[in-house]
Amino acid sequence: MISFNKIFNEVVKNISRFPGIGKRSAERIAFSILKMKPAIVEEIAQSIKDLNKKIKPCRLCNNFSTKEVCSICSDSRRKEDVVCVVEEPTDIMAIEKTSQYKGLYYVLLGSISPLEGVNEESLNIGKLVNRVKKGEIKEVIISTDPDTEGELTAQYVIQKLSRYKVKIYRIAIGVPLGTKIEYIDSATLGEALTKRQPIG
């Protein structure tokens, strides 16, 4: 017969896969699952499956979406020729909270990080370059994190786009160095977008 330890450790191993969850935290979560009603456990498991199955990257901008094209890309009230480039979909949520931005987005799904072995090739930039090449985009605002990886990534995006006829901006003023876009308060981030800096 399969032992308690074996079942329990399997759950701890799986919960430890989440970012920021160490073995101790995973054990605490596993113990709390033991005390839950089966219906609640089922609900948790189902919602995780739904998230994984029903949410896909938007075909145009890589934002999370339940449809092929996300709600922002398909919103006709937004400026189609202005694109804000961010590292992660969570950055879109942060910028949307400022209510200062009415253009579209493009999510790189990461940043260049030599320490973690993430190089330029693994960055998801092809679709953006194509749209700029076709002249669909007049203005690009690079809003990658103001840390080392974000700066490297910004430089790479600039290098890829500067040969085309497009205005490139980098958010700068008011954004503290070494932080992440998603942790910056709305007022600061809103001002940083308003006072974006032209590149070149």
Ligand SMILES: [Zn+2]
């Ligand atoms: Zn989209």
